Amino acid sequence: MKKAVTTAKTIDEAVELALKELAVPKSRVKVRVLEEPSKGFLGLIGTKNAKVEVEVNHDPVEDGKAFLADVLDKMKVSVRIETRPHEDGILFDIVGENLGMIIGRRGQTLDSLQYLVNVVANRHAQKHVRIVLDAENYRTKRKEALEQLAGRIAQKAVSTRRSVRLEPMSAAERKVIHAYLQSRTDVVTYSEGEEPQRYIVVSPKQAKEA
Incomplete structure (x- = not known):
């Protein structure tokens, strides 16, 4: 845990220094x-400062956002990060212009x-806490x-x-394919191969059952 120990004439001043x-x-x-601070004899001799230990309570959303902001700053892109609830947890929406570098080919950099x-x-x-990153509404598209x-x-x-065998995809993208086709009665889907080359196979139901 991140913490600081500081001293000052009063507890409040010591806390402010730590913050x-x-x-x-x-x-x-x-x-x-x-x-505790003390004034000592006649308020002069033996004066003792306050000493405090201030420890950061880690907020996963704040920690994640601070890390992302630092990375994007090092990438020299001018953006802002908006946070809001998402069906999978918390969404970090990266807002700005020309975000192709952040998204990458087929979302690989974003992932x-x-x-x-x-x-x-x-x-x-x-x-x-599950955090989802998005930029330019890429995830929905x-x-x-x-x-x-x-x-x-x-x-x-x-x-x-x-x-029919599809090209290799990430686990998240395979999940979209499986979920979309699971209600169909004429096909089945299953994954084969090893990561990162794992892919989906879509089969007519008769062929799979045979």
Whole structure:
């Protein structure tokens, strides 16, 4: 845990010094008084300063956001990060212009950043928090594109009566394909291969059951 020990004439002054050192607001810390201040004899001799220990209470969302902001700053991109609830947890929406570098080819850079943000955010968290990164509404657009692909591939499998193998995808993208096709009664989906080359196979139901 990140903490600081400071001394000053009063407890409040010592706490303020610690907050400046830690660069966090008072709402995010726990304060423990190690030594009470005392004025000593006649208020002059033996004067004793207050001594406090200020410890940061880790907020996984704040930790993740701070880490992401630092990474994006080093990438020299001018953006802002908006946070809001998401069906999978908390969404970090990266807002700005020309975000292609952040998204990367087929979202690979965005996925890598998301993985790192989740690692940092949950490093000290008592309860795991799932953080989703998005930029330029990429996640929604990609989901729609994958669902359209799934529909076309399912139709191809049924019409040719042959299994169709898709190109390797991330676990999150495979999940979209499986979820979209699971209600169909004429095809089945399953994954094969090893990461990162794991892929989905869409088969007409008769071919799979045979």
